[in-house]
Amino acid sequence: MRLCRALMPLVLLLCGPVSAQTQLSPEEFMDHAAGRTLTFESLGTGRLVGIEEFLSRQRTVWARSDGSCTYGEVTLTDSQVCFRYEDQWGVNHCWTPYEVDGTIIVVSPGGSRQRVSRITDQPVACYDPPMS
Numbered sequence: 018m019r020l021c022r023a024l025m026p027l028v029l030l031l032c033g034p035v036s037a038q039t040q041l042s043p044e045e046f047m048d049h050a051a052g053r054t055l056t057f058e059s060l061g062t063g064r065l066v067g068i069e070e071f072l073s074r075q076r077t078v079w080a081r082s083d084g085s086c087t088y089g090e091v092t093l094t095d096s097q098v099c100f101r102y103e104d105q106w107g108v109n110h111c112w113t114p115y116e117v118d119g120t121i122i123v124v125s126p127g128g129s130r131q132r133v134s135r136i137t138d139q140p141v142a143c144y145d146p147p148m149s
Contacts, residue, residue, distance in 0.1 A: 038117045043093035046114035047074050049121060054137050060122060060130035070141040078141050086143035098123070 049055075050071040057066040069089070070078045077089040079102055087104045099111040112123035112131075121133040 038115045038122070040096070041114040041116055041121070043096070043098045043114070046098050046121070046123075047071075047091075047093070049133075049136065052138075054139055054141055055121075055133050056135035056137075057123070057131045058134045060132045066131055068141050078143070080141040080143055084142070084144040086141065 050069075051074045052071060054068060054070040056068050058064060059066055065082045067082055068080045070080075071091075072078060075091050077091060077100065078086055079089050079100070080086045087102045089100045089102045092099045092101070094111070097111040097113050099109045101109055110125070112125055115122045115124065123131050123133070
């Protein structure tokens with residue numbers, strides 16, 4: 018119990034105040050994303066995770082931090098935006114979107130957090146064409 022109390026300030030610092038975050042519906046997230054390109058960074062480290070161009074509300078191009086790309090299919094549930102990529106067809110990558118002080122944050126079911134650090138109208142740059 019003492020350890021939990023000792024760690025609580027650190028948890029609050031890393032996660033931010035609960036009252037400052039608003040969960041976005043998947044449709045609201047797609048309103049920000051469709052037709053745009055979003056840059057995702059790890060919330061913990063600030064390192065680039067990748068850049069995703071939302072070609073439509075159902076299709077994306079995901080450019081990983083190493084420059085390789087793949088097409089993705091987007092599906093929406095009641096609370097999550099899910100992606101399935103052509104090079105990992107059997108795996109769903111699902112995220113619950115939030116807005117925290119004007120910034121979009123996505124949280125995976127496992128607790129991984131990413132921040133949308135940039136939204137542009139520019140296409141992604143891939144060193145090889147995406148898989149088709």
